[in-house]
Amino acid sequence: MKVEVWSDIACPFCYIGKRKFEQALEQFPHKDQVELVFKSFQLDPNAPKQYDESMDEMLAHKYGISVEQARGMNEQVSAQAHEVGLDYHLDTAVMTNTLDAHRVSHYADTKGKSKEMMERLLSAYFTESKHVGDHDVLASLAAEVGLDADEVKQMLAGDEYEEQVIGDQQEGANLGVQAVPFFVLNRKYAVRGAQPVEAFLGALNQVWEEENPKTKLDVLGPDGAACTDDSCSL
Template sequence: MKIEVWSDFVCPFCYIGKRHLEEALKSLPDVSQVTIDYKSFELDPHSPKDSDGDIHASLAKKFGVSYEQAKAMNDRMTEQAKEAGLTYHFDTMIPTNTFDAHRLMHYAESFGKKAEMTERLLKAYFTDSKHIGDHETLSILAEEVGLNKEDVQAMLTGTDYADVVRQDEQEAQQLNVQGVPFFVINRKYAISGAQPIEVFSNALKKVHQEEQPLMVLNETTDEAICADGSCQIPTKSK
């Protein structure tokens, strides 16, 4: 089973949705058969790397609401995150552009560290109040998951993996992804948003059942005759 996840590192629902998916995966009999591929999606590609205001001010401007209303919205989001076992610190979050963070995620994939890098970047932004648009910060975070800090710094100064980020985003457009998180299972089923764990569990179980081999029963013993991943019609004895 392959699960593709489009998300952004400053999307509060994305971290919650990731946790819900991880909890739902526990309902499968064999999680080792599941692969998760994290994809890039920028909520605001034009957002500046550095911002003078805090996250409440950014949200207020984006949705045309007052600062107090924006803060109340973030307070409610904090409670939702807590239910998923996450800690959000909106008061100290640092608004930024996530393009380089996405490049770093894909760079980490070449070292088998894509999942670890994705988790670290989300936690860095929502819980640790790190500036994930800053190259020095990104290099330190990369080092924490086992990557070479100097190599990461060199990569970030160039344009490596920019085309991979854009490819993910173009693919999202082709799939008509309107927002994130967006989960695609085996390119057959899609789940939009941070749905309840039960929604993920039901979808995963359905796909798992569809992936099981056809069971052919022996007409005399009613026993399935299966071997090497396939079932064969039993030969009748004369």
Template sequence: MKIEIWSDVMCPFCYIGKNNFEQALAKLPFKDEVKVEWKSFQLDPTLDPKETKNTIEYFKEKKGFPEAQAQQMIGQVAQMGKGAGIDFNFEKALITNTFSAHKLLHLAKKYNKANEMEEALFIAHFIDGKNVGDLETLVSLAETLGIDKEEAKQAVTSEEFDYGINQDILEARNNGVSGVPFFILNGKYAVSGAQPVELFENALQQTYNETVTPLKNLSDNGASCDTDGCEI
């Protein structure tokens, strides 16, 4: 069973959704039969990759929120994070363009380490306050996962993965995805947002049940052909 997840590194709800999804999956007996594919999405591609802003500055400039409202919103998200086992450190988080971070994610896919890379990027951004648009930071993250330093540097500084990232974004648009996280379960069902563990668990179980259920023949055997010929 295949699960596709669209996400952006600077989206706190994507981190919460990831944790809740993984908690739900861990409870299910078929967890080893599930293949997860991380897909790229950019919440704000207009950000300058050479600049960073703190979270309060970003909300004030992008959303036009007064500082008090921005602080209140951040506090609410932080509380949600605690419920998912995440201690967000919004005071240190650096908002920047995430396209380079997505390049690293696509590189990690080559080594079946996309999930580990997604987690590493979330921790770097939301917990450690690192600049996930910075070349040295990204190369260092790759090295921690056993990915060659020079290959990581090449991936981030070249256009090798640009097409794949843009295809993910286009696919999201074609699927009507306007916000993340967004989960597509085996190409059949969608789950939008950082849903509770119980919802993910039920959705995964329902999808799996329908995936493994044998086809039910709704008719009597009629005239047909097979490899041995045709019969009436």
């Protein structure tokens, strides 16, 4: 089974949804046969690399609310993250454009490190308040998951994997991805948002059962007189 996940590194519910999906996958009997693929999505492709305000202030300006109200919103999100074992620090998060972080994710995929890189990027942004738009920071994070820091810096100096990031977003748009996280299972079903673990597990089971119909028949009614190789029951 192939599960494609459209997400953004700066999306708080993407990390929460990722963790909930992983918890569901641990309960799925066929988890070893699930291929997980991360797809790029930028909530704001035009976001600057450097912000002069905090996340609380940015949300206050964006939604026309007070900074205190924005802080309350972030605290609610942090509480949801805590429920799945994540320690958010949105008050000190360093907002940035996520294009380069997504490019690193694509590079990591070519080295078989996509899942490790995505986890490291999300953790760096939401729990460690690292600047995931800074090339030195990205190279350091990549090195932590076993990638060559110098190769990552060289890649980031150009425009490699930018087309792949844009391509993922266009592909998602064609599938109807308008918000993230967005989980696509075998290009047959989709789960939108950070759903409960039970919802993810139910989706996994449903797709598996439909893609792998059982060959053993359900026997209707009580057993009747019948014979086997050994004997006949009367």
